[in-house]
Amino acid sequence: MSVAVASAPSRWKSVTLWVVRGLLALAFAAAGGAKLYGVPMLVEEFQHIGLGQWFRYLTGSLELFGALLILVPSLAAFGGLLLACIMVGATITHLFVIGGSPVPALVLLTLSAIVAYTKRSQFALFAIAP
Template identity: 75%
Template sequence: MSIAVQSKPSRLAPAALWVVRGLLAVVFLAAGGAKLYGVPMLVEEFQHIGLGQWFRYLTGMLEVLGACLLLVPPLGAFGAVVLSCVMIGATITHLFVIGGSPVPALVLLAFNALVIFVKRSDIAAVLSGRPR
């Protein structure tokens, strides 16, 4: 006969996830803000991409939107999805268009994927139409 011992859930995991979400939000607010502000280096980089400056504005808006969504508890996973799509595009752009290292984009993609994985029940709840 075995006795199952139920341990108290750790408070560390939710706190760690909030730290990750907060850091991601800061990074993407800064990056998106720089794109929207028109930092000369970014204007030149997006010119090199060849899609026009509208694409810089779109990318900046998606980064700011995703960062804001990360900080709203029921929408954090959706923010991470938006930002993951941006980072997939950034990785592809670095590999095939502008050069440079795709590692920063891949690291940010990995942290966003972690948020998506941990908060996947929030996505499932919204997609199924059931309340959380």
């Protein structure tokens, strides 16, 4: 009886994390694809940021790369960290440059950080031992 009780939370935690990773991958793949495709609203938004359209291509590419990383079980922590960093930049940009609500960026930041934190043991695998 205690074995079933002990494994139940772990299974739900794993399933929940997969769902979050899947939703994040979909959201970032859609956003990155829209940036690379050149949706007029995004072209105008990045023009307003003032860094040039190369920044839209870079951001879109990084979002697509992060979406792929977050789906690979052994690289999910790195994907979560990359996407969280992108969302820190998006939040700052919304607050100080383009306006609008930073709430969607903050939600994606939080979910990405949860994935990175939950999979943090993956970072230790790449650490260089002295």
